[in-house]
Amino acid sequence: MQPASVPVDRDLAARGIGLLASHGESAQAAARLLQRRYSWADERDARLLVALGGDGFMLHTLHQMLDGGEVRPVFGMNRGTVGFLMNEWRLDRLAERIAAAKPIKVAPLTMTVHTIHGDEWTHAAINEVSLLRETRQAAKIEVLVNGRVAMPELVCDGVLVATPAGSTAYNFSARGPILPLNANMLALTPIAPFRPRRWSGAILPDDTRVCFRVLDPQDRMVSAVADQFEVRDVSQVEISLDRSRSMTLLFDPEHALDERIAMEQFAT
Structure with missing residues (x-):
């Protein structure tokens, strides 16, 4: 009292x-x-x-x-x-x-990561989930949207999915779109894309499930970062928005x- x-x-x-x-x-x-x-x-x-x-x-x-x-x-x-x-x-x-x-x-994103060593990690991201190359070689990533292959091979330094709250952060630095908070959308943005060179990303409904499969993950290693939480040597990353949290x-x-x-x- x-x-x-x-x-x-x-x-x-x-x-x-x-x-x-x-x-x-x-x-x-x-x-x-x-x-x-x-x-x-x-x-x-x-x-x-x-x-x-x-x-x-x-x-x-x-x-x-x-x-x-x-x-x-x-x-x-x-x-x-x-x-x-x-x-x-x-x-x-x-x-x-x-x-x-x-x-x-x-609402946060949920990132589920599978590594080349057989480990699985799940973590939340309030701003964005980003994939980043670990070596001097560009990453090669297959992009799936709601279980369907949307891009067979993205050659890049990385790629990210951002929430509206995070769209002005790393996403905007990577030339991604700014999303109004009430837009009910997610930004899918490449980081320094090499091929397809002119692809600038996509804006997706926020109930979309995005999956990134790392092609040649042993030689072209990739890390996944949910805000400040990093997992290295990933083979696949699944991302979805969790409104229940x-x-x-x-x-x-x-x-x-x-x-x-x-x-x-x-x-x-």
């Missing part, structure tokens, strides 16, 4: 709001300020979390919740580098900001993720 002297607008513990911070110096300094200003629920019991850091820390927080099986809304504040998934850092009126926040649902990010209405993703199409 919180002391009666704690002002209502500073008693975040009573609202079930907990605090997380990355190990970065800026995030830790911000956390100390917030801990002096507000009371907080224990992060293990909190029904909502405030996360301090950058996009990498937000992805880490979301993955921890997915792995733990307890998904809770997250209000991020940028104390990192880019902060595309975060709100602006401000110390004051935090309870009011959270109460007025716009909820944005993001959707997560909620909270944003200031004037800084909401869906509008910022749409406006990225006009960035120069």
